[in-house]
Amino acid sequence: MVPLSWYIILSALLFIIGTAGVLLRRNILIILMSLELILNSVNINLVAFSYFLQDLRGQIFSIFVITIAAAEVAIALGILIALVRNKAALNVDEIQTMKG
Amino acid sequence: MIELLLIGIKVVVVTLIVFALPLPLTYIERKVAGHIQVRLGPYRVGPHGILQPFADMVKLMFKEDIIPAKADPWLFRIAPVIAMVPAFVVFATIPFGEKVTLPILNYEVNLYISNMDTGILYILAIAGLSVYGIILGGWASNSKYPLLGGLRSSAQMISYELALSFACIGVVMIVNSLSLVDIVKAQSGWHWNILYQPVGFVIFFIAGLAEINRIPFDLPEDEGTLGAGYHAEYSSMRFAFFMLTEYVAMVSMSILIVLLFLGGWDGPAFLPGIVWFLLKVAMLIYIIIWTRFTYPRYRYDQLMSIGWKILLPLSLANILITGLVII
Amino acid sequence: MNRNHYNFDLNGLLKKVFFVDLIQGLFITFHYTFSKTITMKYPDEETWIPYKRFRGLHTLNKNKEGKELCVGCELCQKSCPTQCITVVPMQDTTGKGIADRVAYRWEINLLRCMFCGLCEDACPTEALKLGREYELAGTSMQRHLLTKEELLAPQAVPAEFEGGVIVKARLGTDETGIKVVPDMSVQKRWW
Amino acid sequence: MAEQIFFFVFAILAVGSAIAVVSLRNPVHSVISLMVCFLQMAALFVMLRSPFIAVVQVFVYVGAVLVLFLFVIMMLDIAKAGMERFVSGGKLWVIALLGALLLEMVLMISRSRLSAITAPAAGRLTGTVREVGEALFTKYILPFEVVSLILLVALLGAIVLGRKELR
Known part of the structure; x- marks a missing residue:
């Protein structure tokens, strides 16, 4: 039987890896993927608790998380395409339009 | 223990059958094509060319395996496998019949590997993965025509998966279950879903043709404009894997249509259920081949407008009307 | 004013909705599926006999008494644009030719021949004809350098045969190449 | 096992x-x-x-x-x-910080009472589609509708952003 803490540790690991990706990489595509990774690590938590506590709320909320993540990706990639079309930059450090 | 053993045996048997199916299917497709075009088709290898697929297989095995110099070697190698795996994994939840009693052992066997609670969703989800092989194969070749083929297929598959899934929802609403076994059981006694969901059937069939890249929607491998499309750079067994995938996808799509709309193994009692099932699947495969050699290919903008402007609204309306009727 | 533009075409709409045209197309191809095929089962079972005008492998003729018609005049050699014909005449009094001059050697290099038929036109005694043998592929050089003796042997299709038919055939293969042996007794028309 | x-x-x-x-x-x-x-x-x-x-x-x-x-x-x-160089020398503190964060999380998990929660032998929940669906469409209907609204907005946003020229 797999104890609950294992799932939590796995999700913590994935969360840290995702955060590292966001903080270390400068490629905007990789940053978006790392964000997806973070969201998914939270999903593992939710589903694990849902199973171990026999509560459906975890599953329901992981569905919501997945939906929001899909919406986020659609918008983010739309922005990305518009950005590349205007500035031809994939590096987040080069995108400083809002800085003034 | 015997249950596990049985599942193992079933997995092996189904995999072997699915692996072997493309051999007769290529022969049948070429024969039907020949006769539709007033030709003979393969004729020389064996009586009426019946050994032609084996000759082709041997030829493909001994061809040189070429990897283009500028290709991404890792993705280029793995893409055919990524394409092939989903096509086979789909069969994990496809039922071929209900229970049969083995004649000698007197043991009841279910004619499916697993009766999942999320049957249709699982199949649609896994079938959606098959696009990866095509996209990656096209991208990894580092050549313009395969890349265009990969791009086309990714756009096409996302577009038509919507209509395909929505067409399923009508059936699911009638049956009240996602499990394929339940869906077939609900259709027993001539209550076939094609009678209740004719629009859904037509949408599913058309979107299914697009999903498995068959004419009139085979834009990803358009010979006329793309020179074989996403597998233009592939040769030898890697090319064979792509071919295998396409034929297996054709079989699984026919099986899905039979299960969802044509009553599965339901039929008059003078033949066993599995025979009816196989007959229906064979008929659908024939129809798919038949349409291939009847219709021309659509243009790409036509393909997109059919998917988004006709099939998607139609499938939404179908769901709406089904819901109203059920209430 | 042409109001045709605004007319609502119910018939056309119904045709579209029920895929009438598409189904008609399907039935056309279905009809063809079971119609007679026009493919010739060429090397194995059938072969095509060309018309008389066909220009295939050369043949040297004999007259009714079995005398060689070739008089060794070398006109064919002179007229040949690719110079693939070699003729060496000699005097002969044994009467195997129609005159006392016959060809000592009459050789042709088929690899250079382009089957233009000028040699046939140039021949004054109608000894040289371009026959109807067209399976000329082979694996050795010797097969393409034909001598007088080989050309004097009668071809499978007789010269007076009209041609333009499919006949039964048998695939005969030897070490030099592929030969399709026609069986002239069973004939059928094209299509 | x-x-x-x-x-x-x-x-x-x-x-x-x-x-x-x-x-x-x-x-x-x-x-x-x-x-x-x-x-x-x-x-x-x-x-x-x-x-x-x-x-x-x-x-x-x-x-x-x-x-x-x-x-x-x-x-x-x-x-x-x-071809970017992504771990530059100045980013080492990020790695150190993340390592510390991970260590802290693992410590917290190991010292918490999580191990007291054992897996249910035969759970009430089977995770079937029916259960999830019933919960979604009765108890959680409001979040569900909000999420569908968000999806609609995202759809519109993606279409607007993806157009060739923004007017």
């Missing part, structure tokens, strides 16, 4: 592919690793008796979101963006 072996296989593959996602230079390779990672997560969801979430994960993430990623990557020119 068998379950633990499976857990380790899936977990190691997931962590390994996640590391590959953030460390590979080529974005296409990153997407493939992310696909592997998500598939492992789906497998973990199946182990947690929630097959519906697993299928939704495969359907939405692997089948749609990542294909979208691939599509966008192929449309853009990644050749020059791929």
Whole structure:
């Protein structure tokens, strides 16, 4: 039987890896993927608790998380395409339009 | 223990059958094509060319395996496998019949590997993965025509998966279950879903043709404009894997249509259920081949407008009307 | 004013909705599926006999008494644009030719021949004809350098045969190449 | 026991592919690793008796979101963006901080009362589609509608952003 803490540790690991990706990489595509990774690590938590506590709320909320993540990706990639079309930059450090 | 053993045996048997199916299917497709075009088709290898697929297989095995110099070697190698795996994994939840009693052992066997609670969703989800092989194969070749083929297929598959899934929802609403076994059981006694969901059937069939890249929607491998499309750079067994995938996808799509709309193994009692099932699947495969050699290919903008402007609204309306009727 | 533009075409709409045209197309191809095929089962079972005008492998003729018609005049050699014909005449009094001059050697290099038929036109005694043998592929050089003796042997299709038919055939293969042996007794028309 | 072996296989593959996602230079390779990672997560969801979430994960993430990623990557020119040097010397403090964060989390988890929660022998929840659906459409109907509204807005936003020229 797999104890609950294992799932939590796995999700913590994935969360840290995702955060590292966001903080270390400068490629905007990789940053978006790392964000997806973070969201998914939270999903593992939710589903694990849902199973171990026999509560459906975890599953329901992981569905919501997945939906929001899909919406986020659609918008983010739309922005990305518009950005590349205007500035031809994939590096987040080069995108400083809002800085003034 | 015997249950596990049985599942193992079933997995092996189904995999072997699915692996072997493309051999007769290529022969049948070429024969039907020949006769539709007033030709003979393969004729020389064996009586009426019946050994032609084996000759082709041997030829493909001994061809040189070429990897283009500028290709991404890792993705280029793995893409055919990524394409092939989903096509086979789909069969994990496809039922071929209900229970049969083995004649000698007197043991009841279910004619499916697993009766999942999320049957249709699982199949649609896994079938959606098959696009990866095509996209990656096209991208990894580092050549313009395969890349265009990969791009086309990714756009096409996302577009038509919507209509395909929505067409399923009508059936699911009638049956009240996602499990394929339940869906077939609900259709027993001539209550076939094609009678209740004719629009859904037509949408599913058309979107299914697009999903498995068959004419009139085979834009990803358009010979006329793309020179074989996403597998233009592939040769030898890697090319064979792509071919295998396409034929297996054709079989699984026919099986899905039979299960969802044509009553599965339901039929008059003078033949066993599995025979009816196989007959229906064979008929659908024939129809798919038949349409291939009847219709021309659509243009790409036509393909997109059919998917988004006709099939998607139609499938939404179908769901709406089904819901109203059920209430 | 042409109001045709605004007319609502119910018939056309119904045709579209029920895929009438598409189904008609399907039935056309279905009809063809079971119609007679026009493919010739060429090397194995059938072969095509060309018309008389066909220009295939050369043949040297004999007259009714079995005398060689070739008089060794070398006109064919002179007229040949690719110079693939070699003729060496000699005097002969044994009467195997129609005159006392016959060809000592009459050789042709088929690899250079382009089957233009000028040699046939140039021949004054109608000894040289371009026959109807067209399976000329082979694996050795010797097969393409034909001598007088080989050309004097009668071809499978007789010269007076009209041609333009499919006949039964048998695939005969030897070490030099592929030969399709026609069986002239069973004939059928094209299509 | 068998379950633990499976857990380790899936977990190691997931962590390994996640590391590959953030460390590979080529974005296409990153997407493939992310696909592997998500598939492992789906497998973990199946182990947690929630097959519906697993299928939704495969359907939405692997089948749609990542294909979208691939599509966008192929449309853009990644050749020059791929060759970046991403762990510069100044970023070492980030790694140290993240390591500290991980250590803290593991400590907290190990000292918490989580181990007291044991897996239910025969749970009430079977994670069937019926259960999830009933909960979604009765108790959680409001969040559901809000999420569908968000999806609609996202759809419109993506269409507006993707147009050739913004007016």
